[in-house]
Amino acid sequence: MNASVRISVSSLRAHKRRFAGTFLAVLLGVAFLAGTLVMGDTLRASFDTMFGDATSGTDAVVRSADTITTPGESQGVRAPVGAGLVAVVGKTPGVAAAAPDIQGAAQLVGADGEPIGGQGPPTLAGNWIDDPELNAYRLAEGRAPAKSGEVVVNRGAAEQGDLRIGDTTTLRTPDPVEVTIVGLATFGGEDGMAQVTFTGMTRPDAEKYLTAKPGEAASILVRAGPGIDQRELVDALTPVLPEGVEAITGQELAEENTEMISGQFLTLFTTFLLVFSGVALLVATFSIHNTFAIVVAQRTRENALLRALGASRRQVTASTLVEAGVVAVVASAAGLAAGIGIAAGLQALFPAIGFPFPEGDLVISALSMVLPLAVGVVVCLGSALLPAVRAGRTAPLAALRETSVDRSGASRARAVVGTGLAALAVAVTLTGVVSPSLWLAGGGAVLALAAFVVLGPVAATTAVRVLGAPLDRLRGVTGALAARNALRSPRRTAATASALMIGVAVVSLFTVFGASLKATMDQTVSRSFAGDVVVSTPSFGAGGSGLSPALAGAVADRPEVDTAVGLGRGVAEVDGSGRALTVTDPVGLERTFDLGDVRGSMRALGADGIAVTEQEADKQDLEVGDTTRLAFTDGTTETFTVRAVYGRSELAGEYVITREAWAPHRTQDSDTVVAVSFKDGVDASEGRAAVEKVARAYGNPEVQTRDEYARSSAGAIDMMLTLVYALLALAVLIALLGITNTLTLAVHERTRELGLLRAVGQTRSQVRAMVRWESVLVAAFGTVGGLALGGFLGWVLVKASDGASNSAFAFALPPAQLPVVAGVGLAAGLFAGLRPAGRAARLNVLKAIATE
Template sequence: MFRTALRNVLAHKARLLMTVLAVMLGVAFVSGTLVFTDTFGTAYKNQSAKSFDHVSVAIEPDGGQGPAEEGDKGATRLDDALVREAAAVPGAESALGSVEGFTALAGKDGKLVGGNWGSRGTNYYPDARGHDPRWAFVRGRAPAGADEVALDSRTAERTGYRVGDSVRLSTNGSVTKAEVAGVFDTDDGNVLAGGSLVLFDNTTALRVLGDGAYDEIDVKAAPGTSQSALLHSVRDVLPEDTEARTGAALSAEQDRMIERQTGSTSQVLLVFAGIALFVGIFIIANTFTMLVAQRTRELALLRAVGASRRQVTRSVLTEAFLIGLVAAVAGGVLGIGVAVLLQTLLKAGGAGLPEGPLVLAPRTVLVSLLIGVGVTMTAAWLPGRRAAKIPPVAAMNSVHAAPTVRGLVVRNTLGSVVVALGTVLLFTDDNYVVSAGAGVVMVGVIILTPLLSRPFVAAAEPLLRLFGVAGRLARLNAVRNPRRTASTASALMIGLTLITAMTVVATSTSGAIDRMAADSLKADYTVSMANYEPLAPQVHKTVAALPEVTASSPVRTAYGEVGGAPNRLSGIDPKSFGSLVHLDLDSGSLRDLRGDAVLLDRDTAKERGLRAGDRVTVKFDDDGGRAHLRVAGVYRPNDLLNGVYVPTSVVDPHLSEIADEKVLVRVRGGASATAEDTLVKALGSNPALKIQDKEAISGEIGGAIDMLLKMLYGLLAMAVLIAVLGVVNTLAMSVFERRHEIGMLRAIGLDRAKVKRMVRLESVVISLFGAVLGVGLGLFLGWIAGGAVGEEVPTYRMDVPVSRLLVFLASAAVVGVLAALWPARGAARLNPLQAIKAE
């Protein structure tokens, strides 16, 4: 039976090609993901290990104190005196202090370089020889005063800055100028990810970044001293509220963090690889079903000469094993190319990655083989079992050819039950159960596709009639074997269902954000720090003094207890707040928000049992002071406006340091390029400040959603490509199966052009059937998912992106035409006489 299976594989190489490609692509996705994440993780670990080369022991503030507490970097006083003490302990060769913080660097266009979170600054700490071992200069030298800085080489290349150029930067809200003294190379992860790194001389860095204290002190062991021995010595000089750890411990912690990050990336990619493989199952099952049907008499003869049912099934599974093995090996090799392609695309997109060799772990090889062989054999098991159950005499007479009515009834009943069960799960409150319900509904629809194919093809009949005989034949061919048509269409349906559902949710969410910004803000602009740290109160004073500004208010954050429970409080200017925001009030009035008043969101008011006119006690965290306030009103919160609002006159006396979260601004004539330019210049063209109108606020969130959607499109493209291969495979094998019939049609006058048109129309019908199912099911699942989003975003409503959906359907029709090129050409080139003679 093994020799028989091997002979069948070799005899049907062309017909099995698409199956091999489908499995190969799925396996390549999996192996490429594993190779990429292993390579990425190993390179970062090696880079991390390099960054700890000069660190034998690190002294840090202990457990969340000192620098870990925002704005409290000097609490544990990691200062120069402690650096000298650490350098003098037995076994220490040297010690250096490290300080780091947000540093906004302006490009030549005046805009922030490096992004909101990736713009950092740090210190150059010279050792006894005048060198800092952390930085390798490629041009120029280290900064030597407050008017000099050094830039990392990636930032210098990106911005065009050279040694001697003047740059503008900001660390604490004020803008300063400095000269570029040098350019250095670094493996810093933020820089590799597109951020910027600025070096200050040590004195300047302590002043502008560290409030006079270091974030960390790194001690290097002398030759012959172990890290553990040095750690023991360093602990003798540690002040209170500090801790010391070995470089090995820090490196191990970094490795664990990298593993978690790469593990999360790997899981996401593997989910989409699983979707691609799931789509491949339909192609494999279709292929083996058709191959088995074409070899029915051969299998019947084997049964007649003594082969058992189990042997016939094993023969089919052996074929699947051989095909899966070839596809798995090819997919594993192709996966290396996929990993290289992923690296290239990410680098081209500006995401810097550390350099390192490709890592092909034994796990990757094993997983590729197991998946390739396992998926193929799983998909081939049912066709093999079905073939083995056919009685030899019935097979020889081809009684088995059409699926029985009973079989279709059972399938349709099962599909209906599964869809009903999934629908019930969709309307539960648990998001995980809803997700499972979406999967169950999709499986149920896949089961029901044979039932759904007939009415769809019937609905398409008027259009097919326009193509004459070719159209009528295409319709008959599409409904001849509902299971085959359904299986082919289901592969395409899966990808389009997910794409449609995600597009609907993303489009609707973006619209909800736009509406939220438009409905909630009357202000034309918001001013905030680019890294979302507090603003200096001088910003509001500067803005309020501009003649173009008609109203402005700071939003000043404080923390405390409202009615005995923890709450964040926002201090605002009560005189102008009402003209800057639009609040949907349940009770009370914004006019009453003055003096000792407080405005509560609905959730807080409900939890505390408060209404407009009630009195409530507020306790402030900073000084423990209390204020007895009157509830001016209760409003409905959203993502832009929420929490508790009080006049700044109430919160200011209880704050240890006055700083604003943001400033709301309204200008005469509304938002315009001129008004924005006025604000930018008034604030010193500060790269650390972010000035946004309502459109920019929406765009910031919507841009992230759009980028995520494009990434998901790219990941699902593999599943769609495999589905296209399925259409090609089904048509090619169907043409081979119908070669006798096609020969007869050619013999009675159907020319080659009409034969091609017949196959193309059949392909388009199958592709559009899958697309219509996918788009319809995607709309339904998008509506369900939108219900969960709507609970969090009050302005959410389902927006159907009609233009994109039409593009999806048009693309499916194009896919049908392209997929039919090879099968149609093969059908048209059949020799009528030889085809008629074919058994």
């Protein structure tokens, strides 16, 4: 063992506790990272197996070849195939069996009257395929539906809605259908395909409720005869299929399904988690750097002695790095183990909370072992590099001088560089906001973060003075001492606070952005919606089944109601790219929504006319009277005349088309929302009651006022924010560990001083208060910095999004949440200070004053 290594190892052994914080920070970051990777891989593999099992009996699938995908959507819309094709396929040589697969959206209502699912994953219904090989679902209990009104539901959905065999409930297709459950099904051996709900009906029922026209199916499932493999089957099928219809193997279908979940949902999910583990590791970098910086400073004399005795710079640097390396490797390995443990724990936990986590062993790939280890080691070594180099630079003479731990961080160079960076950051950011470019704005955000970190030590002195001023007044000499201690090493205080600052900045960024999104929605609704109430189903993502298209008409028939207009959704390709169409009654639309300036007339769209927003019209170079071609999913292309161009698109969408124009191309009919305005003189609550009464007969969707509608639209944002907060808790925890660690080291460093204070009459509780207040001050500095940075970045993000997208974004500072964030930051500081404060208070006076 060479000298550097021997020195590091003995030093590590002697000062294990000093590195406890570093160890934990690395461990937590690595565990998060490893857990995410392992869980992602495991989920992916499990879904593979599940889809493989579920579709193993299907050898080929016949379906329309083309899909239309609108921007921001993961799954395209595919036209149905004629069910008549089943007979043709069935007669093809090599085919053992063929069955139409009819699919649509349909939401079950649970025993408590509340709809099941709908918050993200799709709520599906289809025909129950009697051939068990072709049916992805297996009958687990009961029997298959035999007559109209009988259904099989997947067991997960039944449990969620507390439904049993024999129960009668409502299925929103979206028209409410009375159904009786006769059987429960499983998917690939599980209670369901993740959280997707499925209702299997008889084929006639499915055709009646789920397709626009009878005799249509989403696809045809085909089973091969003995000795025929999937590829041969597809080759045999392809020649008999009409144009625009394709055959793919069952294998390909399974891969597509898996890709749909793992490629999109899982990738998004893991990316999201990886971003947050990145934030956590970034925060950890600061804590680790700080620990090593302090340890090196405290060891100045020791290192100087080594240098005086003939150790080279390189040897001193190396011994510090080896120390960091040992901590890094041990902590990363522990973190990896913890991460795998977390993944295993989640695998066990998910089923318990009703999320059917597909069974299977944990998948631990080489990547998910190597990456977290490498990241942990690099982060730890990288953070320790500068302090190690500084250790190497220790002058041999320093051994003879009084140790001076205090280094001024507020150098002029730092102030100049920091101010320059800050100016550059603001300039780049503002350019990004004005131009508008999200990339520039993002770059500016990174620069702003860097500027904050560089300026930290410069700002620390002033900030702690200002923040500590009331303390001095309220807590007397104890408070004054706390503030002065926090001021001792501005660089150290700043580095400690920086970790918390980043955590708080990200929290406030999301808080501000979330509040702004809500304000935007509020503004959009109040600006564009001119009606009184809105009928909608509370759902988001792919869930829910929308509203019955008959609802709008039924509501309109009420005497209290002036206009009720339903907004449906269609898709078409315009100029080669998918576009969402708003299918509605344009006259009613104009009466309940503020469309801004309208050129042309919304009144006469007819079957061959469309209305377009001004922005889209500019993009496509369209004017009133021009024609444009829309390609639909059924393969047809029609020419439409632009009859109106309107200004506001927020709620009405970019293209408006009449129901009659859409009818030939429609798939399953549903409205996403029905907007209602009352007649003059109708009392709001009276009108609402009338609408609710009608709605009850249509599956009881929610009737909301404008404000309620805006608020419920924001519900998804709150859910997202909650998730973000939960994930950021780790980063904040690591920042806290950093504060605790710094303070513990500081207490150790000030042993004599504490002893002196105790000797001349500082009580234990005064010592405790002093350390605690120092901690709170450091946390306050980090919190205030984080709020400022996060607020600024939130503003940038909102403004840049505003510039980069069609809809107008409103900027809002949440008045309640930000003080809560600040309070949490301060409480965190108080909490972080508890242990070091306790330790300082426990110091033995005599030992402390006797310490060399």
